[in-house]
Amino acid sequence: MHCDIAIVGGGLVGASLAVALAGTSRRVLLIEAAQPPATAPAWDERCIALNDASRRIFEALGIWRELEAAAEPIRATHISERGRFGAARFTAADAGLDALGYNVPLRALGAALWQRLRASNVELLCPARVTAVTAQPDWVALQIAGADASTTCTIHAQLLAAADGAQSAVRAQLGIGAQTRDYAQHAVVSAVRLSRAHGGVAYERFTSDGPLALIPKPGSAASLVWTLPTAQVEAALAASDDDYLQRAQAAFGGRLGNFVELGRRFSYPLSRVVAESSAAPRVALLGNAAQSLHPIAAQGFNLGLRDVAALAGLLDDGGDPGAAALLAEFSAARASDRKRVSGFTDLLVRTFSNRVPGLMQARHWGLVAVDLLPGLRESVLRQHLGHLGLPPARLGSRP
Numbered sequence: 001m002h003c004d005i006a007i008v009g010g011g012l013v014g015a016s017l018a019v020a021l022a023g024t025s026r027r028v029l030l031i032e033a034a035q036p037p038a039t040a041p042a043w044d045e046r047c048i049a050l051n052d053a054s055r056r057i058f059e060a061l062g063i064w065r066e067l068e069a070a071a072e073p074i075r076a077t078h079i080s081e082r083g084r085f086g087a088a089r090f091t092a093a094d095a096g097l098d099a100l101g102y103n104v105p106l107r108a109l110g111a112a113l114w115q116r117l118r119a120s121n122v123e124l125l126c127p128a129r130v131t132a133v134t135a136q137p138d139w140v141a142l143q144i145a146g147a148d149a150s151t152t153c154t155i156h157a158q159l160l161a162a163a164d165g166a167q168s169a170v171r172a173q174l175g176i177g178a179q180t181r182d183y184a185q186h187a188v189v190s191a192v193r194l195s196r197a198h199g200g201v202a203y204e205r206f207t208s209d210g211p212l213a214l215i216p217k218p219g220s221a222a223s224l225v226w227t228l229p230t231a232q233v234e235a236a237l238a239a240s241d242d243d244y245l246q247r248a249q250a251a252f253g254g255r256l257g258n259f260v261e262l263g264r265r266f267s268y269p270l271s272r273v274v275a276e277s278s279a280a281p282r283v284a285l286l287g288n289a290a291q292s293l294h295p296i297a298a299q300g301f302n303l304g305l306r307d308v309a310a311l312a313g314l315l316d317d318g319g320d321p322g323a324a325a326l327l328a329e330f331s332a333a334r335a336s337d338r339k340r341v342s343g344f345t346d347l348l349v350r351t352f353s354n355r356v357p358g359l360m361q362a363r364h365w366g367l368v369a370v371d372l373l374p375g376l377r378e379s380v381l382r383q384h385l386g387h388l389g390l391p392p393a394r395l396g397s398r399p
C-alpha cells in the first residue's frame with residue numbers, strides 16, 4: 001500500500017495532526033496500536049490544561065467549539081511555596097484575554113478528535129502496530145502488524161510523522177538518539193471537590209514533598225496533580241481517601257476551604273526525554289516522541305500541538321511531503337521552542353525539588369521577582385500562554 005503521509009500513533013498529538021491534514025488532497029494514513037477511544041493510555045480520567053496558543057490552534061482546526069462545553073476556563077494562576085510569603089500571580093486581564101487557558105477532560109478532547117477523523121478522508125489503521133521502519137531516499141517502508149498479529153502488511157509513505165510517544169519505536173529503529181532523565185518522581189492525579197469556589201484560579205504550590213497543582217474543573221471541583229518521590233507513591237495510592245485528602249490538604253493549606261471528596265487516583269512515572277533531532281530523512285518526530293516533559297508546568301501537550309501546527313503549515317504548500325528541505329525547515333522552526341520549553345520545565349523541576357538552603361532562598365526571591373519585575377513577568381506570561389512558540393497562522397485556511 002502507498003500513501004503520502006503515514007502518521008504513527010493516534011494519541012492526542014498524532015490524532016491532532018491527522019485532523020490538521022484531513023480534507024487535503026494528500027493520502028493520509030493514521031496507524032494506532034490501541035483501540036480508541038476507551039483503551040489507549042492517553043484516554044484516561046485526566047484533564048489537560050490547554051494554554052491560549054493551543055486554544056487558537058484548535059480554533060483554526062475547527063475543534064474548539066466542540067471542546068468549549070467541557071472546558072473550564074483558567075482565569076488566573078497563583079504560584080507559591082508552602083511556608084513562604086512570596087508568590088507569582090498572573091491573570092487573564094494581564095494578558096488581555098478572557099482566560100489564560102482551559103482545563104479540558106482528555107476523554108472529551110480525544111473523542112472530539114476521533115469523531116472528526118472518522119468522518120474525514122484520513123484512513124485509519126487501528127488497532128495496528130508498526131513493527132519495523134526503514135527509510136529510503138524516496139520513501140519510508142513500515143511493517144504493520146494488525147490486531148491478531150497474523151495480519152501483517154507493508155506500507156510505503158513519502159513522509160512518516162512519528163507521534164508514537166516517549167518510548168518511540170520509530171525513533172529507536174531509525175537510530176535517532178534521545179537524552180533521558182529519570183526524575184524518580186511520580187505524578188498522582190485525581191479529581192477533588194472543594195468546600196470553597198475556586199473562582200477559575202489554578203494553583204501551583206511547591207511543598208517539601210513535591211509540587212502540588214490544583215487546576216479548576218466545573219463547579220467546585222479541581223484536578224489535583226501531586227508530584228511525589230517514587231518511594232512515596234505506593235503509600236499515597238494505598239492510603240484511604242480520607243487520609244490522602246488530609247495529607248493533600250495539609251500540603252496545600254486552607255486557601256480553597258476543605259478538600260471534601262476525592263476521585264480515583266492514577267499515577268504516572270515522570271522522566272524527561274528529548275530527541276536529538278525532530279527530523280530525519282523522510283521522518284518528522286512530534287509530541288512526546290520528540291520531547292516528553294515533566295508535567296510541572298503543564299506544557300507537554302501544548303508544545304506537541306505546536307509541532308503539529310508547524311508541520312501542518314509547511315505541508316500546506318503542496319509538493320513532496322517528505323522533501324529534505326521541508327523537514328529541515330520543520331526541524332529549524334521547532335528547535336528554539338523545544339529547547340526553551342523543555343529547558344525551562346527541567347529547570348523548574350530541579351529548582352523546586354531541591355532542599356539546599358541557598359537554593360530555597362533563591363527560588364523564593366525568584367517568585368517575588370517574577371511577580372514584581374514587569375519585563376520578567378511579561379516573558380514568563382508569554383511562555384505560559386504558548387505565544388512564543390506559535391507558528392504563523394496557516395491552519396485557518398482549511399475548510
Ligand SMILES: Cc1cc2nc3c(=O)[nH]c(=O)nc-3n(C[C@H](O)[C@H](O)[C@H](O)COP(=O)(O)OP(=O)(O)OC[C@H]3O[C@@H](n4cnc5c(N)ncnc54)[C@H](O)[C@@H]3O)c2cc1C
Pocket residue numbers: 008009010011012013014031032033034040041042046047048049050128129130131163164165166169187189225268286287288289293295298299300301302303304
Ligand atoms: C500527569 C500528567 C499531567 C499532564 N498534564 C498536562 C497538561 O496539563 N498540559 C499539557 O500540555 N500536557 C500535559 N501532560 C503531557 C501530555 O499528557 C503529553 O504531552 C501528551 O499526552 C503526549 O501525547 P502524544 O500523542 O505525543 O503521546 P502519547 O499519548 O504517548 O501517544 C502515543 C500513541 O502512539 C501509540 N503507539 C505507540 N507505539 C506505536 C506503534 N509502534 N504503532 C502504532 N501506534 C503506536 C500509542 O498507543 C499511543 O496512543 C501531562 C502529562 C502527565 C503525565
